[in-house]
Amino acid sequence: LIHKGSSSLTAVYLSRLRLTRLLLEGGAYINESNEHGETPLMVACKTRHTDSQSVPKHKMVRYLLENGADPNIQDKTGKTALMHACLEQTGAEILSLLSEQRADPTLEDHSGLSALVYAVNSGNRDILSVLLDACKAKGKEVIIITTNKIPSGHQMTKQYLNVPPPPDLEERLHFTPASCTRHHMSSSYGLLHRAHRQLLLPNLAAPSLASGSPSV
Incomplete structure (x- = not known):
């Protein structure tokens, strides 16, 4: 992973x-990248290496951000540090640090997915x-739309404004980001993708609480 x-x-x-710290104080560039386009901040979010030293x-991520690491740089797949943090499920503290620095x-990455979509599909409510x-x-404002079959066989569509869906969302969304493309997407992801697009629309007309309506 490392150059x-x-x-x-x-x-x-x-x-x-x-x-x-010694390397950066000695002149190393804090936003340098390896052959995959990954910066130190991305690597800090991805690494799982642990030993006595x-x-x-969160200490490494905080230090890099405080010293000028750019959280919105994208690697060669289009992913940012925030996306990697969501994929690795590094925890709410890391995501909060990145968000505070305007991540x-x-x-969107080259697959058309954002950190928000990765967070939804992780099933992790804290993230x-x-x-x-x-x-x-x-x-x-963010609207997340989910679908679920009810006993009658119809589909129940629910939308959630600025709140996480219920804990069983992961069971409803059988979606693997790596297996989908812009031209072949599961119906559940299509709904989420439309919801994500609505991020760009001002003054969304939507209920302030989760609401449900059957669709056929």
């Missing part, structure tokens, strides 16, 4: 905060709540 010639990326991957992930949850709060702080 052989990049000492700072290696230091971040190993979670060596003191070494990372490693620092907690954009609506940027999704952080991103919803970040969107509200930017003055954007």
Whole structure:
């Protein structure tokens, strides 16, 4: 994952905060990237390396952000640090740090997916709540639409404004991002994708509470 010639990326991957600080103070570029386009901040969000000299992930992420790491740089697949954090489910604290530094949850990668969509599909309510709060702080309302079959065989459509769907959302959405393209998407993801697009529309007309209506 790490470019052989990049000492700072290696230091971040190993979670060596003191070494990372020394390298950056010595002139290393904080937003340099490896052959995959991954920056130190992305690597900090992705790494799972731990040993006796490693620092907690949130300390490394905080240090990089405080020293100029750009959370909205995209790697060669179009993913940002926020997207990687959602995919790795690094925890609400990491996502909060990124959001506080203006990480954009609506940027899309080359597959047309955003951090918000990755958060929805993770089924992690804590992660999704952080991103919803970040969107509200930017003055954007988020509608998440889900579908579920009711005993009669009809589909029940529910929409949630600025709140996470119920905990069983993951069971309803049988969607794997890597297996979908713009031309072949599951119906559940299509609904989520439309909801995500509505982020760009001002003054959405939607109920303030979850509501349900059957569709045939």
